[in-house]
Amino acid sequence: MSRIGLKVIEVPDNVTVTKNGNDITVKGPKGELTRYFDPRITFNQKDGEIQFTRSDENDKALHGTERANLAAMIEGVEKGYIKKLTLVGVGYRAQAQGNKLTLNVGYSHPVVFDVPEGITVKTPSATAIEVEGISKQKVGQFAAEIRDVRPPEPYKGKGIRYEDEYVRRKEGKTGK
Known part of the structure; x- marks a missing residue:
């Protein structure tokens, strides 16, 4: 089981995360980043928290990678x-x-x-x-x-x- 992929990402108040198809855009005080995310990993956002889920057990590594990439994008637009x-x-x-x-x-x-x-x-x-x-x-x-x-x-x-x-x-x- 992917331990990193199961972690919930807390979204700060000054950062907005939007999804457009398979592209996720993160806007914050320092700028804006957009990245393509694999469609095998689903993105769920509610109440200032983001969680990723995978559709297949073979996508464990991808699950953790995609979660880590989004967490890095959020930290980048907030702090740099x-x-x-x-x-x-x-x-x-x-x-x-x-x-x-x-x-x-x-x-x-x-x-x-x-x-x-x-x-x-x-x-x-x-x-x-x-x-x-x-x-x-x-x-x-x-x-x-x-x-x-x-x-x-x-x-x-x-x-x-x-x-x-x-x-x-x-x-x-x-x-x-």
Whole structure:
């Protein structure tokens, strides 16, 4: 039995959830998100609570996934999501200007990203990046793309890492 899928979603007063066919739209103070939901999972809304039910026992994984996706949409339009990244390395720096993010991370050239629509990028310091938005998927994807430019390496710990990420360090070679 899907335990996540059976959980009830509480809808805050400042958020509205509407269904149009298989598309569910969530509107809140930070914006609006629309997503297609699988027709095998039914959506029931009453008294500020939403519950999903499945028609077949073979759809257990989908049941939990769809419930988690809607819960993430509601949280996104109400509070938003933020991912913080840190640059570790001598001379590593980031700079956000408009809808461009420029990274200098030890390559012979700067790496320039176009910031996707619906996402804002801030650089509070030269070695910190904050990716914000209402879509959990878009924020996480863009943060992962930034991290992939120079993932942290285990010997010196240099690279781009999430703020709360632990990089396991290895001992280097020893000479005789």
